[in-house]
Amino acid sequence: MLSGGIGGxxxxxxxxxxxxxxxxxxxxxxxxxxxGLRICPDLDTVMYTLGxxxxxxxxxxxxxESFRVREELTGYAESITSAADLVPSWFGLxxxxxxxxxxxxxxxxxxxxxxxxxERLCERWRPGVxxxxxxxxxxxxxxxxxxGRRVHFQEWWVRLQAEVAATGFEVVGASSSAPxxxxxxxxxxxxxxxxxxxxxxxxxxxILAVPGIATAVRNAxxxxxxLSPIVGGAPVRGMADACLSAIGVxxxxxxxAHHYGSRSAGGLIDGWLVDEADAEAVAAVTGGGxxxxxxxxxxxxxxxxxxxASAAIGLADEVxx
Amino acid sequence: MLSGGIGGxxxxxxxxxxxxxxxxxxxxxxxxxxxGLRICPDLDTVMYTLGxxxxxxxxxxxxxESFRVREELTGYAESITSAADLVPSWFGLxxxxxxxxxxxxxxxxxxxxxxxxxERLCERWRPGVxxxxxxxxxxxxxxxxxxGRRVHFQEWWVRLQAEVAATGFEVVGASSSAPxxxxxxxxxxxxxxxxxxxxxxxxxxxILAVPGIATAVRNAxxxxxxLSPIVGGAPVRGMADACLSAIGVxxxxxxxAHHYGSRSAGGLIDGWLVDEADAEAVAAVTGGGxxxxxxxxxxxxxxxxxxxASAAIGLADEVxx
Numbered sequence: 001m002l003s004g005g006i007g008g009x010x011x012x013x014x015x016x017x018x019x020x021x022x023x024x025x026x027x028x029x030x031x032x033x034x035x036g037l038r039i040c041p042d043l044d045t046v047m048y049t050l051g052x053x054x055x056x057x058x059x060x061x062x063x064x065e066s067f068r069v070r071e072e073l074t075g076y077a078e079s080i081t082s083a084a085d086l087v088p089s090w091f092g093l094x095x096x097x098x099x100x101x102x103x104x105x106x107x108x109x110x111x112x113x114x115x116x117x118x119e120r121l122c123e124r125w126r127p128g129v130x131x132x133x134x135x136x137x138x139x140x141x142x143x144x145x146x147x148g149r150r151v152h153f154q155e156w157w158v159r160l161q162a163e164v165a166a167t168g169f170e171v172v173g174a175s176s177s178a179p180x181x182x183x184x185x186x187x188x189x190x191x192x193x194x195x196x197x198x199x200x201x202x203x204x205x206x207i208l209a210v211p212g213i214a215t216a217v218r219n220a221x222x223x224x225x226x227l228s229p230i231v232g233g234a235p236v237r238g239m240a241d242a243c244l245s246a247i248g249v250x251x252x253x254x255x256x257a258h259h260y261g262s263r264s265a266g267g268l269i270d271g272w273l274v275d276e277a278d279a280e281a282v283a284a285v286t287g288g289g290x291x292x293x294x295x296x297x298x299x300x301x302x303x304x305x306x307x308x309a310s311a312a313i314g315l316a317d318e319v320x321x
Numbered sequence: 322m323l324s325g326g327i328g329g330x331x332x333x334x335x336x337x338x339x340x341x342x343x344x345x346x347x348x349x350x351x352x353x354x355x356x357g358l359r360i361c362p363d364l365d366t367v368m369y370t371l372g373x374x375x376x377x378x379x380x381x382x383x384x385x386e387s388f389r390v391r392e393e394l395t396g397y398a399e400s401i402t403s404a405a406d407l408v409p410s411w412f413g414l415x416x417x418x419x420x421x422x423x424x425x426x427x428x429x430x431x432x433x434x435x436x437x438x439x440e441r442l443c444e445r446w447r448p449g450v451x452x453x454x455x456x457x458x459x460x461x462x463x464x465x466x467x468x469g470r471r472v473h474f475q476e477w478w479v480r481l482q483a484e485v486a487a488t489g490f491e492v493v494g495a496s497s498s499a500p501x502x503x504x505x506x507x508x509x510x511x512x513x514x515x516x517x518x519x520x521x522x523x524x525x526x527x528i529l530a531v532p533g534i535a536t537a538v539r540n541a542x543x544x545x546x547x548l549s550p551i552v553g554g555a556p557v558r559g560m561a562d563a564c565l566s567a568i569g570v571x572x573x574x575x576x577x578a579h580h581y582g583s584r585s586a587g588g589l590i591d592g593w594l595v596d597e598a599d600a601e602a603v604a605a606v607t608g609g610g611x612x613x614x615x616x617x618x619x620x621x622x623x624x625x626x627x628x629x630a631s632a633a634i635g636l637a638d639e640v641x642x
Contacts, residue, residue: 035423035424035426035427036357036423036427036430066387066389068389069390069416069417072416072420073420073423073424075420075445076424076442079445080441080442080445082428083424086424086427086428095389095393096389096390098390099394099396099397100393100397102356102357102390103407103408105356105357106356107407121401123401124396124397124404
């Protein structure tokens with residue numbers, strides 16, 4: 001499975017219920033460095049969610065989190081100009097979360113690749129899946145804004161709440177990056193490749209921007225099944241509409257399927273699940289050479305999420321026939 | 322004033338009461354790097370004590386401190402072997418304190434010298450004195466133990482509580498270090514140079530190990546007055562006896578004065594204050610060419626500490642006559 005943060009992580013909770021062996025290829029384009037801490041929001045969201053440490057309320061960061069270091073850094077930033085430059089006021093850095101970033105940053109400084117760092121962190125969190133970063137090279141999604149600014153994805157997403165329109169994205173570092181060890185092998189050896197209802201542009205899209213990954217998906221022996229992150233013309237969570245607009249894709253379940261494209265025509269997916277609210281999209285998607293089924297796609301609880309994962313597996317069986 | 326941590330910082334509270342302009346040359350031999358954080362215990366103790374942020378109970382670290390990051394790191398260290406190696410279990414790393422180390426480490430990585438970093442941090446803490454590190458070069462006091470081990474000073478002091486005897490100290494990095502900007506100038510321009518009741522070996526001794534500082538003290542126009550950290554044959558606080566033993570100096574007020582030596586005979590001090598409990602030492606010290614006076618040397622409260630500072634200034638006046 002290719003995964004972003006919250007949506008992918010929640011879907012994984014359902015998929016994990018079915019008892020299959022799962023490898024997760026996580027987005028690293030949201031990663032950022034603050035005060036020497038290396039923060040990997042999507043990898044951590046998957047790790048904490050599956051490891052039982054996630055904040056249920058926020059969907060990111062740790063349960064029972066506190067923000068004492070963050071508040072103290074704010075105290076410094078308010079008194080010292082040169083400190084204010086180093087401490088982005090909009091980034092929520094929790095105390096428990098910080099321990100993860102301290103360890104990761106130290107291992108990275110000592111030359112341990114991100115994939116190995118992630119494996120080490122998972123020794124504690126035991127997520128029940130194999131979690132791989134898409135790449136060990138640092139890649140960062142930067143956003144071009146309509147007002148001419150270019151900002152880190154996190155600044156656009158968290159600070160600006162995607163309210164200033166984006167005109168494009170660049171995955172800085174992607175062209176010279178390579179898939180992390182195990183990524184291409186996992187895609188080659190998979191029985192099923194899933195694109196969960198993660199953001200198709202800045203989550204799945206960034207994973208696919210790492211040279212070699214899209215090709216491995218296209219050439220994989222396994223069926224590739226996607227689940228629409230758009231239900232009834234709006235993203236289920238997050239601001240995927242703002243990302244889709246920026247690349248000229250309408251915010252609809254069918255448009256996202258066409259954006260991925262049919263593998264039979266050089267695209268990436270064989271099958272596509274839309275929500276029952278988008279049943280009228282089935283014909284258009286099928287017309288584009290993609291098997292399509294309308295099923296409930298709201299991850300309201302674990303059973304509903306597991307049912308979505310079952311539906312993806314069922315659609316893969318249809319594709320194989 | 323040349324200063325270590327707690328003893329020097331408390332003495333400074335009294336000295337500050339007298340309204341003089343004070344430059345503090347702080348020991349950096351206790352400094353250590355943990356998880357990329359650069360920790361300067363003595364500089365921080367001075368800064369927090371004079372800035373009103375120190376823990377009154379512990380004498381080091383911050384008031385109203387919490388240890389959530391530390392506990393979380395312990396959680397990692399307990400589950401992951403390679404994490405345990407990075408997180409010394411014996412070092413108390415507070416959440417508020419951590420903000421200081423994060424900022425300092427980031428500035429240092431960006432090439433800002435420690436003296437400039439210290440000045441920036443003091444923009445917030447406003448200690449009312451000018452605080453300089455002895456040197457901008459990283460120096461670290463390592464301790465040779467009787468069992469053959471060599472450990473960082475902090476490990477000996479905090480983890481082993483100096484219970485394993487030391488056979489010697491090396492200030493690693495000292496020989497290639499230079500005084501921080503302003504240090505030699507402050508000694509040259511001083512009206513009075515004070516050696517407070519800090520540890521003569523691992524605090525004052527380490528400052529003096531930076532090439533150029535001892536010479537500047539010896540050649541200074543101002544009187545040099547020291548206050549005995551040993552009262553009644555025992556250190557007032559800390560484990561100075563364990564340090565003195567290691568270098569063959571008896572734990573007595575007179576022996577420490579002789580260790581520093583009279584400036585008139587190529588040593589470092591002109592005057593020495595001993596506690597009234599050590600009045601019998603006055604003759605021996607005076608015999609070594611050092612003016613000596615017995616006064617109360619217990620820093621029981623601010624008034625008592627200010628009286629000690631006054632006595633040092635008074636002794637300097639005697640030396641000048």
